[in-house]
Amino acid sequence: MNELAANAGPVIPKVIIEIANNVNAKILAGFIFILIHELSVFMYSMKEKLTRLYPNYTFFD
Numbered sequence: 001m002n003e004l005a006a007n008a009g010p011v012i013p014k015v016i017i018e019i020a021n022n023v024n025a026k027i028l029a030g031f032i033f034i035l036i037h038e039l040s041v042f043m044y045s046m047k048e049k050l051t052r053l054y055p056n057y058t059f060f061d
Contacts, residue, residue: 019025050057 019029
């Protein structure tokens with residue numbers, strides 16, 4: 001554990017520094033980010049399709 005992580009008071013900077021130092025954590029964080037991004041793109045495309053099919057309804061609003 002380096003000095004930055006030792007001096008950081010809250011938990012969140014420690015987590016960020018741990019991700020920056022650990023290769024497996026980098027891969028996991030990237031995978032989670034990609035997963036969330038893909039999910040949001042899928043939701044948006046489904047919303048577009050549903051609003052085209054059913055113009056009178058509002059979805060996810």
